[in-house]
Amino acid sequence: MSWSIFQCQDPDFSVRSAPDNITFGVSRHAMQRSEVFRDMFSLCEQEPGNSPEAPDAEGPNVVDLHEPADVLAILLRILHEPPKPPEEIVSDPPELDSYVKKYNEATVIPLPLLELVLLHLVDKYLLDESITRVLEQHLLAHAASNGLRVYSFAVANGMSKVANKASHYVLPMAQYTLQDVRCIPTVKAYHDIVRLQDFRVQALRDLLLKEDIFPHGYGACQPHAESTPTTWDTRRKALLARIETGSDIAWEMSSLVETFRDCKTCQKACIAAVDMLAYKCRRIPKTLEKLPSGYLE
Template identity: 55%
Template sequence: MRIGDMFTCCDETSGSQLEPVLELQEKSGELAALLQLLHHPPSPPLELPRDNKFDPVVYDPASIIPLPLLKPLLSTLADKYSLEEEIVDVLKVHLLAHAPAHSLEVYGFASLHGMEWEVSGASQYVLPMASYRFEEVKVIPTVAAYHNLVRLQDFRVKALRDLLLGEELFPHGYGKCQSHWEMSNEKWDRQRKALIGRIESATDVAGEMDALTDTFQDCKMCHKACTAAVEMLAYKCRRLPRRLDQLPNLY
């Protein structure tokens, strides 16, 4: 039943002298938002340019429907008033647009309402779970939803460590500096060993290693090798799974 069908309950032929009245339980703000949706269906939020295809999509904050208005529309009103699928799909895009700034809230809300695509989309922005207070974690509705985040973050930490340990300054001797290669290798190895124990799921491993590049300014070959190693590390890290739907099936 569409929202317009609701008003057929106000039967003008009933013989009553009273004005027909339809009682609604929604708050005035929610009804105003609902009517606005019906009369002026929303457009998707404005997508901002990305530096490369591996970066997550980011939207213009000014074009996003505020989360306090959006959540009741998606949680109850969309189903209760049978909003058209096209409108609901746009609302879900607005929900996901909030994920970078409100990752745990969006993840919990989407998990509660069975929005699998939005769950995966929000999962990439969730900070390491240990960084949240107990009260914040309560927005995650089920143990399974919590466990899925732990799985994703555990996979990323292990994968980032493996990539870092496997990246050499002079791979297979390529670009090897005969004068400084031993000293440069030691600096590279010392830097990554210092980093390895601090890696979290959102750590920019390549960015951390890039701090070493300036220490090779006195040698063009070592500087070039370090720059290439950092760029290769960044490329490999960008290709790692960031979302739940990208996790290997057996993990």
């Protein structure tokens, strides 16, 4: 799909790209998805001598816009064919982590195009909120692969809900280059991410240290009452130094299930401990808004 190509099948008005002197036939009805054009048509209808007849390239039914033709075509496409939400790929069985979502890439508007539209066109032409909400959904669909970029763009443009959800996908800050982090618009936005990631790392470490394979001796295997906890403890201590904000410590510890394959009691206890780790990990805040009150102050 080429967003810079636009053609209206049944035009009753025209808009012209002043810089490129290219005229597009448009639908008045579609153009009224913009408050700017809605007000313009309302004012024009109040003036005598104006009529909603078919457009005449030199007549009163033409308005000049100071937009390049390719940008204007994008605006017109959005107004005439409002984008649908990106198509979510539902896993079977469903993901336990509701924040992890996957989308059909063919249904997602490219990120550079979204940045242009959201930064330049939405506010300038006051597009309907229904369109803006869908565009924000498309922006968020890029967060899993472009967490820092989406987070920074959302913060810079006052999209607090998008910024909050995108904060979950920002990689450990140490992995970014100086050039990468320059996109973060404010010191507070940078500090918030650092605090979120530090909170998660500390919480994951504390959780791992407190989770025993035989909690309070429950389900203990008498023949392996010492060796199994030692193996579990050795593995988790080795993992502690490698924990990052996005670490899946339950998955890391699950490799021990095979280690205990020769003892059904120990293996059952290991599976239960790993499942409990996974459950408790899901309760650790993943986004800024889930942090304890006052933590970011």
